[in-house]
Amino acid sequence: MSRVGLIRLGVVAAMIGALEAACRSGLIDPRVVIPPSEMAEALVAILASGQINDDIVRTLGVIAVAVAASVVLGFAFGVLIHALPRLRQALDPFFATYYAVPVFIFYPVLIAIFGLSLVPIVLMGVATAIVAMIIATLNGLDRVPRVLTKVAQVHRMGRLATAMRLQLPAAAPYLFTGVKLSVSYGFIAVIAAEFILAPAGLGRDIANAYADFDNRRMYALMLFVLAIATVINAALHALDLSFAKRRGAAP
Amino acid sequence: MTTATQRFTDTLIIVVAIALIWQGLAQWVGATALPGPLPTLSYLVHFVPTARFAGNAAATAIAFALALLLAYGIGLAVGIWLGAHRLSGVVGEPILITVYSLPKITLYPVVLLIFGLSLSGKVAFGAMHGILPVALLTMAAIRNIPPVYLKSARTLGLSPWQTIWNVLLPATVPEVVAGLRIGFTVTLLGVLLAEMFASKDGLGFLVINAMTLLQSEEMISIAVMLFVFAAVANALLLWIEHRLRRRV
Numbered sequence: 001m002s003r004v005g006l007i008r009l010g011v012v013a014a015m016i017g018a019l020e021a022a023c024r025s026g027l028i029d030p031r032v033v034i035p036p037s038e039m040a041e042a043l044v045a046i047l048a049s050g051q052i053n054d055d056i057v058r059t060l061g062v063i064a065v066a067v068a069a070s071v072v073l074g075f076a077f078g079v080l081i082h083a084l085p086r087l088r089q090a091l092d093p094f095f096a097t098y099y100a101v102p103v104f105i106f107y108p109v110l111i112a113i114f115g116l117s118l119v120p121i122v123l124m125g126v127a128t129a130i131v132a133m134i135i136a137t138l139n140g141l142d143r144v145p146r147v148l149t150k151v152a153q154v155h156r157m158g159r160l161a162t163a164m165r166l167q168l169p170a171a172a173p174y175l176f177t178g179v180k181l182s183v184s185y186g187f188i189a190v191i192a193a194e195f196i197l198a199p200a201g202l203g204r205d206i207a208n209a210y211a212d213f214d215n216r217r218m219y220a221l222m223l224f225v226l227a228i229a230t231v232i233n234a235a236l237h238a239l240d241l242s243f244a245k246r247r248g249a250a251p
Numbered sequence: 252m253t254t255a256t257q258r259f260t261d262t263l264i265i266v267v268a269i270a271l272i273w274q275g276l277a278q279w280v281g282a283t284a285l286p287g288p289l290p291t292l293s294y295l296v297h298f299v300p301t302a303r304f305a306g307n308a309a310a311t312a313i314a315f316a317l318a319l320l321l322a323y324g325i326g327l328a329v330g331i332w333l334g335a336h337r338l339s340g341v342v343g344e345p346i347l348i349t350v351y352s353l354p355k356i357t358l359y360p361v362v363l364l365i366f367g368l369s370l371s372g373k374v375a376f377g378a379m380h381g382i383l384p385v386a387l388l389t390m391a392a393i394r395n396i397p398p399v400y401l402k403s404a405r406t407l408g409l410s411p412w413q414t415i416w417n418v419l420l421p422a423t424v425p426e427v428v429a430g431l432r433i434g435f436t437v438t439l440l441g442v443l444l445a446e447m448f449a450s451k452d453g454l455g456f457l458v459i460n461a462m463t464l465l466q467s468e469e470m471i472s473i474a475v476m477l478f479v480f481a482a483v484a485n486a487l488l489l490w491i492e493h494r495l496r497r498r499v
Contacts (some may be wrong), residue, residue: 008342032364090261100436100485102443105455105474108462112470113284184352191354196447196459203357207448210360222357233352 034219042220059202066125067186071179074130078137098131107193121193128189129182136178140171173243180236187229286468294468310452314373315442322381322438330389351383359448373445380441381434388430392423425496432488
């Protein structure tokens with residue numbers, strides 16, 4: 001590991017150690033924060049008991065459905081909008097504003113329409129993730145070098161062959177950025193929706209544990225959700241880097 | 252038709268299309284779940300002058316203003332530190348990015364346990380959202396200063412203060428303002444999420460409250476109003492950002 005990586009590991013370890021020490025010495029009230037070691041212990045116990053298996057499957061499934069829908073539909077809309085320059089020009093201000101408005105405030109509206117089920121949660125995930133994919137698709141198609149289309153013409157390639165063999169590979173890195181953002185946004189939106197109001201799910205579990213003053217359970221579940229999010233984001237980041245490296249664009 | 256007016260008409264057409272889709276949806280699911288655009292607008296006109304609206308809007312505004320102040324202050328300080336001190340920046344950046352992409356809502360119970368159901372809880376949670384983008388973009392702005400700027404400042408014999416005021420500040424301001432803009436957005440989201448999950452007042456609380464009482468008109472009109480507020484604020488900050496970029 002590089003020197004910087006070691007220092008970073010040390011910084012994170014020191015922060016966790018400081019929290020542990022502060023909790024153990026009574027500097028932090030155990031009714032507020034429990035020591036990290038106890039969080040991990042409680043998490044292992046909960047995972048071993050299998051009591052949150054259903055919620056894990058449910059939440060990750062909802063995230064997967066929302067992200068898959070966002071990526072597929074976002075790509076399709078992106079291609080469509082890219083083909084219609086005038087529509088795109090008209091939509092540009094909306095794309096620029098989309099992530100500046102609190103879309104999440106519409107979650108209660110979705111509940112009012114669809115009831116307290118999985119549908120509003122999936123829709124919330126899609127609403128948050130899809131626009132990132134559309135923007136990434138537009139970006140990627142914009143950056144397909146003009147020379148590739150000319151090459152296709154010279155070789156008399158059909159529309160489909162040009163798209164599959166030249167345009168798609170050229171746009172791929174940008175599309176992957178869209179996928180990465182969709183996963184990250186979808187995860188946040190689904191957990192947040194469950195947290196505010198949902199019949200079940202990991203986010204709901206944390207909120208319930210908080211309402212029951214069950215700190216051990218609450219911190220264990222929090223640790224679990226944050227750990228999953230970190231692992232997924234790190235994996236996508238590593239993939240992104242390896243794609244960039246293959247194209248010779250990485251530092 | 253000139254391009255500017257054409258663009259304006261096109262955008263207007265989209266707005267009308269959204270209103271029509273909204274109306275269609277309202278007709279499809281029924282007005283009790285989703286009132287159409289016109290009833291929403293008329294509700295808003297009657298609702299805004301009431302004391303109940305003023306009180307809750309003020310509660311959100313105060314929490315948002317304080318959270319923004321904290322997010323900007325801490326974010327700029329951290330960003331300047333990580334941007335100016337190379338090793339801290341290299342070590343700290345991935346940690347900040349990781350934290351930035353986490354679902355911070357899961358941490359709201361911790362904030363509640365520390366601060367209780369109070370104004371400070373909302374403020375802390377809003378600031379938690381805003382600090383990271385402000386810090387990350389400030390850091391990037393400082394790192395991206397071309398070294399030749401600093402060399403010319405030295406050649407011209409500028410004092411440290413002159414260097415900061417005449418070279419560093421103009422070179423970094425556009426990107427820093429971009430950070431402040433994103434910070435504005437996510438801080439507002441943080442405050443609203445806090446109010447939606449657990450709060451005694453504020454617009455986020457009103458929306459959840461209206462949902463439980465099945466008052467869809469109130470729910471939609473507050474949501475739409477927050478949308479418009481955020482969109483206008485974002486457009487304003489974006490405009491400032493573009494002007495600053497052109498000046499450099």
